[in-house]
Amino acid sequence: MTEFDAPVPFTSEDYAARMRGVVDQAVAAGLTGAVVTPGPDLVWLTGYQPTAITERLTALVLAADHPPTLLVPRLERPDAEAAEGATAVTFADWTDGTDPYDAVAPLLRGDGSYAISDSAWAMHLLGFQGVLPGSSYRSMTHSLPMLRAVKDANEIGRLAAAGAAADAAYGEIKKVRFAGRKETEVAADLAGLLREFGHSQVDFTVVGSGPNGANPHHEAGGRTIQPGDAVVLDFGGLKHGYGSDTTRTVCVGEPTSEIQEIHDIVRAAQQAGVDAVRVGVACQEIDRAARAVITEAGYGAEFLHRTGHGIGVTTHEPPYMVEGEEQPLVPGMCFSVEPGIYLAGRFGVRIEDIVTVTEDGPRSFNNTDHRLAVVE
The missing domain is CATH 3.90.230.10 (Creatinase/methionine aminopeptidase superfamily)
Known part of the structure; x- marks a missing residue:
């Protein structure tokens, strides 16, 4: 039907460039970075979509002061590592029975201001604020409206x-x-x-x-x-x-x-x-x-x-x-x-x-x- 009926796969560099773009947009908006939870932004940035979106915390943290890091439940790490853009991120994980917010805290700045996915669960946002009460969060759509707007x-x-x-x-x-x-x-x-x-x-x-x-x-x-x-x-x-x-x-x-x-x-x-x-x-x-x-x-x-x-x-x-x-x-x-x-x-x-x-x-x-x- 078109020359793209068999699409060209996205490369690791494609995903890395997208993540760099998010950091650049966040900094331009006066933010420290972005926190991306399961949904279309995560798929676009990493190629990863959890098979089932549950209460277990999955979060991609993007900021200028450290490499892109994807925090996942340990039991889901093999699937995350198989995603198209996996080689463009550093992985961290947490285990059932431990506090996932203790695991995410080292990835965030205590006084940082972050864009966060509009679809992020309230329990996770409250969890971030609980471990880092000085941090703040803004809607991804309102903060970074051009995030996925321009296509290659x-x-x-x-x-x-x-x-x-x-x-x-x-x-x-x-x-x-x-x-x-x-x-x-x-x-x-x-x-x-x-x-x-x-x-x-x-x-x-x-x-x-x-x-x-x-x-x-x-x-x-x-x-x-x-x-x-x-x-x-x-x-x-x-x-x-x-x-x-x-x-x-x-x-x-x-x-x-x-x-x-x-x-x-x-x-x-x-x-x-x-x-x-x-x-x-x-x-x-x-x-x-x-x-x-x-x-x-x-x-x-x-x-x-x-x-x-x-x-x-x-x-x-x-x-x-x-x-x-x-x-x-x-x-x-x-x-x-x-x-x-x-x-x-x-x-x-x-x-x-x-x-x-x-x-x-x-x-x-x-x-x-x-x-x-x-x-x-």
């Missing part, structure tokens, strides 16, 4: 492959019957197609038919899809460890003039958002460009959400295309552009592509037809 060529290739797979799934789902079937049945078809085209993980398959399409995050339910329905299809997951996320709106049979009109407005708004993507433009300008089209058409109050979100090892991450986000776009940022109009109790329309910023403008990872498709 390997990551962009994986995102491109994921996007192409999602496009292929859309091409096939248009061939199935919609009318007379439940939303859950079409959603199951979508999930199967994503897996068929190489996704290892399916995160969501939104099938919002008729009035359910007016709920942007509707979960497919038992409603039977009717002739004449507009149906919002929003689906994605992970391929090669990187995300896909695309939305198209289809109509069961020929659309009414109103459905076609709303779709045309959203299509123009989505294109305006993509056209606004260029190096140096603030993230909020993408939102403004798309929103202006919808507002001018008289449906500003029916555009209920931000225009976009970043994507990488998770399907939602910084940067966000939303009013107030002044972070300038730089090459390698990857995010969605997904305006919508939602008419409560009637129907909704959304169109979404994942794009990346290049020196020459936007490059889209989704390239299926934006026109309103008619399905059976």
Whole structure:
């Protein structure tokens, strides 16, 4: 499907460079370093994801004054040492029956200020503060918003492959019957197609038919899809460890003039958002460009959400295309552009592509037809 269907493995130096980047960002933010617990940041930095995230403390400590150190429960150390990025870290461990916070204390400065994973357990944060009451911690997302925002060529290739797979799934789902079937049945078809085209993980398959399409995050339910329905299809997951996320709106049979009109407005708004993507433009300008089209058409109050979100090892991450986000776009940022109009109790329309910023403008990872498709 793409040259990245067999992805190039990340190297130890790739992981080491990422960890150095975190330290540099932390220092620039006035912090001592960062504490990374199990979750997407840990996977991105080390290639390691515990088979089961339990109450046992696992923490990667990054700071300028000592090498990257991954503290793990001793029983999980063999798995951690087998991770792709294991040679880029120093290992420490602790044993059941001992205090893990005594083990982590030597890795932290008593008066240090650290960014910490948003998903860190409160019991661990309290444990750190218990052994080092002079230390302080700040949200990773708020402190280091650019942590994973800029992708390298390997990551962009994986995102491109994921996007192409999602496009292929859309091409096939248009061939199935919609009318007379439940939303859950079409959603199951979508999930199967994503897996068929190489996704290892399916995160969501939104099938919002008729009035359910007016709920942007509707979960497919038992409603039977009717002739004449507009149906919002929003689906994605992970391929090669990187995300896909695309939305198209289809109509069961020929659309009414109103459905076609709303779709045309959203299509123009989505294109305006993509056209606004260029190096140096603030993230909020993408939102403004798309929103202006919808507002001018008289449906500003029916555009209920931000225009976009970043994507990488998770399907939602910084940067966000939303009013107030002044972070300038730089090459390698990857995010969605997904305006919508939602008419409560009637129907909704959304169109979404994942794009990346290049020196020459936007490059889209989704390239299926934006026109309103008619399905059976």
